[in-house]
């Protein structure tokens with residue numbers, strides 16, 4: 001009962017209400033445009049390339065390091081998640097994120113959507129290996145976890161936390177606050193509000209601070225046409241288990257719309 005009430009209070013914050021509303025709109029839109037959603041998935045599947053082959057062609061040693069990191073994290077995570085109170089998803093782009101952060105060596109990184117912290121742990125571990133960088137993450141607790149923030153980022157080990165600033169009041173509150181603290185954004189991983197409106201809003205807000213050629217990773221791009229609209233004519237898409245990750249990374253050239 002207490003958890004339900006806490007969850008209800010969370011929903012009725014401004015950001016919570018906005019996300020619930022955006023999800024409802026997306027659900028209605030999906031029902032009305034079921035065929036459209038199938039078309040998005042077909043486009044993702046047709047555009048997707050093999051992530052391991054792509055990364056190994058750029059730097060085989062770094063891709064081997066990223067793959068080893070992912071195996072190690074998966075071993076550690078199974079123990080930690082088994083004793084967690086919440087049930088968490090995530091974990092889709094661990095090796096890719098580790099690889100990209102090692103390759104591009106960004107100093108100022110923004111991430112939306114933390115949950116258990118698979119992606120957060122990957123970004124921070126790669127930064128530690130680089131010996132440079134700081135990560136600002138935006139999240140709010142899953143509704144089904146009743147407003148509990150204690151487990152956000154539970155996969156992030158204590159020794160990596162000095163490079164990490166976590167904000168938990170929702171993107172609408174967190175991102176303006178985060179951006180005010182950052183001189184620029186070199187790298188963005190977006191994995192929070194999956195609605196088209198949520199993605200577009202965050203990107204518009206971040207855009208003035210994104211450096212030309214910033215590395216931008218969007219998760220779950222199969223949910224709507226947002227990624228295709230911004231990706232230009234050479235999207236980089238990787239797929240796994242029916243889900244897709246979109247990458248804008250042109251080695252320093254700013255070619256996204």
Ligand SMILES: C[S@@+](CC[C@H](N)C(=O)[O-])C[C@H]1O[C@@H](n2cnc3c(N)ncnc32)[C@H](O)[C@@H]1O
Pocket residue numbers: 015019089090091092112113114115116117118119120138139140141142143169170171172191192193194
């Ligand atoms: C798919 S999970 C993130 C998984 C994470 N990147 C990982 O690899 O483990 C999505 C997260 O985004 C959060 N979220 C959803 N809408 C949000 C919003 N508007 N602002 C901030 N966080 C949000 C959810 O509460 C959840 O924690």
